Amino acid sequence: MPVKIAPSILSADFSRLGAEIEAIEAAGADLIHVDVMDGHFVPNITIGPAVVKALRPHTKKPFDVHLMISPVDPYLEAFADAGADGLTVHPEAGPNIHRSLQQIRKLGKKAGVVLNPGTPIDALDNLMELVDLILIMSVNPGFGGQSFIESQLKKIEGARKRIDATGRDIALEVDGGITPDTAKRAIAAGATVLVAGTAVFQGGPRQYAANIAALRG
Secondary structure (H helix, E strand, C coil), X not given: CCCEEEEEHHHCCHHHHHHHHHHHHHCCXXXXXXXXXXXXXXXXXXXXXXXXXXXXXXXXXXEEEXXXXXXXXXXXXXXXXXXXXXXXXXXXXXXXXXXXXXXXXHCXXXXXXXXXXXXXXXXXXXXXXXXCEEEEECCCCCCCCCCCCCCHHHHHHHHHHHHHHHCCCCEEEEECCCCHHHHHHHHHHCCCEEEECHHHHCCCHHHHHHHHHHHHC
């Protein structure tokens, strides 16, 4: 299966987000990655459910919503109602990651768990039956434009082994410092979805299709 590309709208032109989403869909994006940051769990503030709801009519592509907020549980329903197709949460963002994942599934959405560079791979061990997606952060979350952290390739491989052992179709997503070069290495380690911000949005709308194609390799 070819790798899926999920452009991160964190790197889009925020003054024209609807048009940017339409442009990346036309350019071949498979998913739209929405980074939600609260200035508390991570050092940046981005968008809330109202913006997700406003963007929903601009594309038929799934909204892959990464919640970098704490506490996360009180906001799951609002983002689900706003049009998220999948909600991805951090083990550190609430008292009970297992319950958070159960709640996402109860809302009828795909449940994802995300591991920061400093979060050990064994955080996955008692969650595999609840996840539809595992996101490995290859930078520390909070800002776009950072460099890929090489040590996370081993974590991608570890996640791939755990997914294969389940026999289930669990997406393995990698986010942070993705370029055509690091994309190849992430795919070789077992990634099936690549999140890219700068690498997709650089050069403006005329470049988006070529940028996405370059990440597929």
